[in-house]
Amino acid sequence: MLIQEQAGDIFDRIRKLSTADEVEVLFSGGRFALTRFANNTIHQNVAEENYVVSVRAAFGGRTARAFTNKFDEESLRQVVRSAESLARVQHPDADLLPMPDSAEAAGLRPAGQPRAAVPTSSAPSRYFAATASITPEERAEGVKKIVGVAEKHRLTTAGVFSSAESLDGIFNSRGLSAWHTQTSAEVSITMLGADSSGWQKANSPDVGKVDPLALAEIAAKKALDSARPREIPAGKYTVILEPSAVLDIVGFMFWDYAGMAILDQRSFLTGRIGTKLFGDNITIWDDVAHPLQSGSPFDGEGVQRQRVGLVENGIVKRVVYARATAERMKRSEYKDKVGPVEATGHGFALPNEMGEMPQNIVFAPVSDPQTVEQMIASTERGILVTRLWYIREVEPFEKMLTGMTRDGTFYVENGRVRGGVRNFRFNESLIHMLSNVEAMSVPVRACGEESMDMVVPAMKVGEFNFTEVTKF
Amino acid sequence: MKHVSNWALNTAALRGASYADVRVVAQRSRALTTKNGKVGSASDAESVGMSVRAIADGAWGFAASAELGRGAVEATAARAVEIARASARVKQEDVRLAPERAAVAEWSTPYKIDPFTASVEQNIELLLKIDAELRSVAGITLAETNLNFNREEQWFVSSEGADIHQTKLSTGAGYAAYAFAGNEIQKRSYPNSYGGQWQNKGYELIEELKLVENARRIGEEAVALHQADQCPEGTFDIILDSSQLGLQIHESVGHPIELDRVLGMEANFAGTSFLTLEKLRKLRYGSELVNVVADARQEHGPGLGTFGFDDEGVAAQCTPIITDGLFTGYLSSRETAHTIGEKRSGGTLRAEGWNRLPMIRMTNISLLPGEKPLSLEQLIAATDHGILMETNRSWSIDDKRYNFQFGCEIGWEIKGGKRVRMVKNPSYSGITTEFWNALDAICSRDEWTLWGTPNCGKGQPQQVMGTGHGAAPSRFRGIRVGSAFKS
Secondary structure, three states, rough: OOHHHHHHHHHHHHHHHHOEEEEEEEEEEEEEEEEEOOOOOOEEEEEEEEEEEEEEEEOOEEEEEEEOOOOOOHHHHHHHHHHHHHHHHOOOOOOOOOOHHHHHOOOOOOOOOOOEOOOOOOOOOOOOOOHOOOHHEEEEHHHEHHHHHHHHHHOOOEEEEEEEEEEEEEEEOOEEEEEEEEEEEEEEEEEOOOOOOOEEEEEEEOHHHHHHHHHHHHHHHHHOOOOOOOOOEEEEEEEEEOHHHHHHHHHHHHHOOOOHHHHHOOOOOOOOOEOOOOOOOOOOOOOOOOOOOOOOOOOOOOOOOOOOEEEEEOOOOOOOOOOHHEEEEOOOOOOOOOOOOOOOOOOOOOOOEEEEEEOOOOOOOOOOOOHHHHHHOOOOOEEEEHHHHEEEEEEEOOEEEEEEEEEEEEEEOOOOOEEEEEEEEEEEEEHHHHHEEEEEOOOOOOOOOOOEEEEEEEEEEEEEEEEOOOOO | OOOHHHHHHHHHOOOHHHHHHHHEEEEEEEEEEEEEEEEEEEEEEEEEEEEEEEEEEOEEEEEOOOOOHHHHHHHHEEEHHHHHHHHOOOOOOOOOOOOOOOOOOEEEOOOOHHHHOOOHHHHHHHHHHHHHHHHHHOOOOOEEEEEEEEEEEEEEOOOOOEEEEEOOOOOEEEEEEEEEEEOOOEEEEEOOOOEEEEEEEOOOOOOHOOHHHHHHHHHHHHHHHHOOOOOOOOOEEEEEHHHHHHHHHHHHHHHHOOOOHHHHHHHOOOOOOOOOHHOOOOOOOOOOOOEEEEEOHHHHHOOOOOOOOOOOOOOOOOEEEEOOOOOOOOOOOOOOOHHOOOOOOOEEEEEOOOOOOEEOOEEEEEEOOOOOOHHHHHHHHOOOEEEEEEEEEEEOOOOOOOEEEEEEEEEEEOOOOEEEEEOOOOOOEEEEHHHHOOOOEOOOOHHHEEEEEEEEEEEEOOOEEEEEEEEEEEEEEEEEEOOOHOO
């Protein structure tokens, strides 16, 4: 894999080729392999290695970026030329800041106002040699075990077993450099019966923490237990959302926890920071250093990500900021209404329209966690949901979302699971949902398909609004 | 690039592959955006690399590399074969490919103006002019615009002798105006939401779209929505504009006819399909007015699904999907054609780039226009009571593609053949086959537009692909409206 010293040499070559006032170079890429199976057969099996360098040139208040995956002299010359020629024709932007130096990026010598946020504790290593060295044969053996479980239960299985080692790096002409490598292993399994299905997915930087066999057994049990689903009418139900279902739906609000979203008046938090939007039991952090989180500890400008308390006991406390957004916010009409305003290390690579967003969401544990089994036992009539699907925003200010249940939806009555039901369409406000959480489990690292990985609990939610039923 | 392909094919053969193909791809893109009077982003990107797809021991392997030197190419080919042998450890039967004549061909997207030669300064000026028009309307709180150009050059060579050089070009442009007031955010987009209109054309598309000319109207509609009544809830006849109908086709016809979904290959992520194999040529998909084709040929138009050859060397074709309401065809590949009794692939295998495995993708999935002359205004005049809905705002459908719900940016209540009032937050929902059987009128060719959907996601790792959807405004009887907002 490309190493920091090689990237540093490439940066030096780019810097010599550049005529810009300032230059910044981002590196990304790595090795990725994925074994895909369906109908109890490996049907797709891929591997790639690729590295991308992107150059941002800045002349005064003008900036632009160009990308290439070729590192020869002519390609580097061309990518510098592209970035500079695009930058030169921009209109000057008074909000564009000089690139940060290492001290500012680390929060040691703040530019402008001193920082008041909680400093980021150092993230644990997220690189595991055992994950990086997984072979196609080992992934195939993992799949064979999953297929074995399917055949044992007379089911058909589909899914993936992937592994990756990846890098993120940044260098700029003010002396900043930062580098992050990590590995990732992921297993996702669907078990299919004649009229039912079950699903499980897990990932981790450490392949030793992903157990294909255990996941396969849970997915199979869900498929078997939801066989012969019956149709029950749509309506408002108590729901028990497993952690993947929780992350799938709550993920749709975190784009709004951004200073730029407030300034653009596209956030549902506009005018609501400092108010109590959710239940007392909802406390949410963004914390890249959390032991169950993953990802790079610095943002698109190389600024170290801070631990930021977004919601405390249901009250929205603050949002995250890129450097330039923080400076704009300090000059805006909102500056006294949005909590602490400072760069938090959550900016996207410049230039961009979206500014920033929290990407390492951690729900705080509650003092009286319940297991999913305890939630079921205390439910008179409700729906147990494994997973949600195709979620889209219907109304942006009440954060009303629609979507479907999928791959294991069960009816609960008098404290027991009473079998599978046909899948529902929901139309539900996130504000309403997070104001009606009756119980939560211990937060776990969860992954789905609709949002980024998070540390979230299972939730028991009252009055969840199912509006229609589908045919299966 | 022939030497790169030869290195790879020779290595694959030496390692025991029974079939291999090589794609060498060079992609270039430019993206320009503005937001509230400033350039939001400006970027150029290029990506070059090659990949090898190989069958060994009856199973597939795929490997990709950005390095085009001989050592890296041969190592990549060897890796593809090694991966294929690992795949063979878990298989039920050997891969079978439908026969295909090995094509030797050149093909490129017809265009008038290469968009990469268009002045960046002039493009920025155009976007800022649109932005200014949008924000000249009191109440507009956010204006966003975008211009996108893409070029992909591909050399495809197979162990069967295919040798195809193909260059595709696409252009996209659009904008959106947001109005925030009170506790409501309303939005209008042009020519379509989520990036506007995209086609396989050159810069001439930008000139055809009349972007500046429509900006003020779009801004005014976004603001006016705040004063509009909520769309009523109940059962109504609805008329969909052609862009919303294009997305309806994409989600409720295009995806369910993908044969890999039908066969369970996408069950873990994108899902399966209600269109199980026994339904072919038996299912009444829609009313007798419904005729849908999957047409990748240039004569269908400059859609994002138009090409000369797919990414396993099969020439572009037109497949009847729904014929007079009857379900008549799937999207297929060389590997899957035999499952529906076809001797040849339908030519729909495409990859996002050099580092992705080709998979079945929609080409141009289009609802053919009505044969009798019928304009949108005539259709409205012929509607007693209904809701006209324009421009998609939200879309969702279950993983077998039965139950859907769409929201649109703006609606108009029709009474006695006239638009009587604007309504906000219009939405409708239904079951796919019930919905298409409720279609009772399609406007004619002069109202038909070939829309581009640039952001169709599918596969693991996920690939984003452009698809085309031709549609003319159409009417559907007795559709559920507004259940999204039913409390």
